[in-house]
Structures are given as structure tokens and as C-alpha cells.
Amino acid sequence: MFFFDKIRRGEPTISFEFFPPKTPDGWARLYATIAETARLNVDFVSVTYGAGGSTRESTVELVASLQNNLAIHAMAHLTCLGHSQAELARILDRLAEKRVPAIMALRGDPPQGETAFRPHPYGFAHADDLIGFIRDGWPDFKIGCAAYPEGHPESFAPGEARTPDIDIGILRRKQENGADFAVTQLFFDNAVYFHFVDQARAAGVTIPLLPGIMPMSSAKQIERFIALAGCSIPETLKQAARAPDVAEAGFLFALDQCRDLLTRGAPGIHLYSLNQAELSSRLLTALRDERLLR
Numbered sequence: 001m002f003f004f005d006k007i008r009r010g011e012p013t014i015s016f017e018f019f020p021p022k023t024p025d026g027w028a029r030l031y032a033t034i035a036e037t038a039r040l041n042v043d044f045v046s047v048t049y050g051a052g053g054s055t056r057e058s059t060v061e062l063v064a065s066l067q068n069n070l071a072i073h074a075m076a077h078l079t080c081l082g083h084s085q086a087e088l089a090r091i092l093d094r095l096a097e098k099r100v101p102a103i104m105a106l107r108g109d110p111p112q113g114e115t116a117f118r119p120h121p122y123g124f125a126h127a128d129d130l131i132g133f134i135r136d137g138w139p140d141f142k143i144g145c146a147a148y149p150e151g152h153p154e155s156f157a158p159g160e161a162r163t164p165d166i167d168i169g170i171l172r173r174k175q176e177n178g179a180d181f182a183v184t185q186l187f188f189d190n191a192v193y194f195h196f197v198d199q200a201r202a203a204g205v206t207i208p209l210l211p212g213i214m215p216m217s218s219a220k221q222i223e224r225f226i227a228l229a230g231c232s233i234p235e236t237l238k239q240a241a242r243a244p245d246v247a248e249a250g251f252l253f254a255l256d257q258c259r260d261l262l263t264r265g266a267p268g269i270h271l272y273s274l275n276q277a278e279l280s281s282r283l284l285t286a287l288r289d290e291r292l293l294r
């Protein structure tokens with residue numbers, strides 16, 4: 001059953017996110033992860049897209065292989081950055097020919113070393129425009145989009161308090177232009193997610209809002225997010241970074257976070273897996289053992 005059908009039936013979904021590696025060793029690890037993912041029977045996987053389309057071909061081919069060779073429902077990321085409308089149309093045609101069912105439509109982040117987004121002169125400056133373009137020309141695709149429970153970093157001046165107010169209005173436009181569902185930026189405080197959902201619903205957003213979760217497996221990962229301070233960091237996660245077994249503490253934190261989300265009615269869990277099978281597999285198995293996922 002395609003994941004969107006499950007959501008309509010009120011059944012929570014599980015999905016993983018992969019990225020095309022840059023090295024042979026990275027591809028070897030990813031293939032091992034894909035083999036485990038096929039065994040786990042997840043509802044869908046998404047494959048990211050490098051800055052400026054740098055992994056465009058890898059993304060298209062990987063998504064097509066997952067969909068057609070391994071029967072894993074796959075979603076391709078597609079960004080505005082670096083592409084004209086004509087180039088986007090060619091990519092979408094290829095994905096449609098390969099029977100890829102869903103697109104994650106994003107604006108895209110500036111390439112490394114650049115601070116400002118610069119749209120292609122014959123392309124799009126915003127994700128909602130890309131969504132409308134896909135919906136008008138390729139109506140069979142399911143379209144996902146991004147949501148920001150604590151606001152997009154570009155929505156705030158330095159030192160300004162972060163709220164999702166501006167981004168909720170943008171999310172409403174994405175929905176109006178044809179988005180079928182949204183996946184949130186990662187967060188570690190579930191209260192932030194549920195408050196965001198309440199605000200979005202009050203503003204007229206009705207599409208499913210899948211929480212994006214990143215399991216932490218090392219103190220370095222946790223400390224990096226604490227230093228970046230791009231999202232709220234609960235004290236329990238800070239304590240996990242100081243635990244004797246950080247990987248186990250990170251797993252338990254992620255399991256508690258997913259358990260709470262599903263118990264309180266989240267439509268599913270989208271795991272930012274970082275191409276690692278073991279931790280995602282363990283989380284999914286635990287949630288299924290508790291009958292929170294099927």
C-alpha cells in the first residue's frame with residue numbers, strides 16, 4: 001500500500017531518507033542500508049539532491065532503481081536551485097517515465113561557501129512556485145514539501161526570536177499550489193512539533209505534517225547541534241551527549257521521541273537516516289514491537 005493511502009486510512013507511516021554518496025565506500029554502505037530497508041518493508045524512502053543539482057543523475061537513477069528493481073516506494077527530491085524551468089521539465093519527464101510516484105519539491109539551500117539563494121534566471125525562486133509547476137504539468141505525482149516547526153533560518157534577523165509564523169503562511173501557499181503532504185525539518189522537542197501543528201491547522205493547513213526525526217549516535221553529532229542552536233535542544237539530549245554509552249542514550253532518546261509522537265497522533269515518522277541501517281532498523285523494530293507502527 002502506498003504510504004499516502006495509509007495516511008488517509010489513519011495508519012501511521014514510516015519512511016527513511018537517503019542521500020547519494022560521493023565515494024565508493026559510501027555507496028557500499030548505502031547498498032547495505034537499502035538491502036536492510038527492503039527487508040523492513042518501510043512505506044517509502046526519499047533520496048536527497050545535492051546543492052545546485054550536483055547529485056541530480058545519482059538521485060534520479062537511485063530513485064528509479066529503488067522503485068522498479070526493489071519495489072520500494074521512492075520519492076525524489078527536486079530543488080529550484082541551479083535549474084531553469086526547461087531543465088526541471090526534463091527531470092520530471094524522466095522521473096515520470098521511470099514511474100517514480102512522488103517528488104519532494106524544495107527551494108534548495110545555497111551551495112557551500114555562499115550565504116544567499118540565487119535563483120536561475122529562467123527558473124523559480126520559491127518552492128511553492130515549483131510545486132505549482134509540477135502540479136500543472138505532471139498531475140500524477142504526489143508532491144511533498146518542507147515544513148519548519150521552529151521557522152526557516154532565513155525568516156529571522158540575527159538575534160530575533162524564532163517562531164514559525166512566517167513559514168506557516170508559506171506552507172499554506174505550498175498546499176494551495178498542490179502539495180499533498182509535508183515533512184518537517186528535524187526537531188528534538190516534541191512540544192515544538194505539536195504547537196506547530198496546532199498553529200498550522202488554525203491557519204488552514206490541512207495536509208499531513210510528518211515529523212522529521214534524526215537519531216543521534218555520537219556525542220559529536222549532539223554537540224554540533226547544540227553549537228548550531230538551530231533548534232531547541234532539551235536537557236535530556238544534552239545529558240545523552242555526556243552518557244557513558246552515547247549511542248545507546250541517543251537511541252533511547254529517539255525511541256522516546258517517536259513513541260510520544262505516535263501515541264499523540266502524529267501521522268508517521270520520517271527518519272533522517274544518514275544512510276545508516278542499524279539505528280533506523282532498531283528504532284523501527286522497537287516501534288513495531290510496541291504496535292505503534294505496522
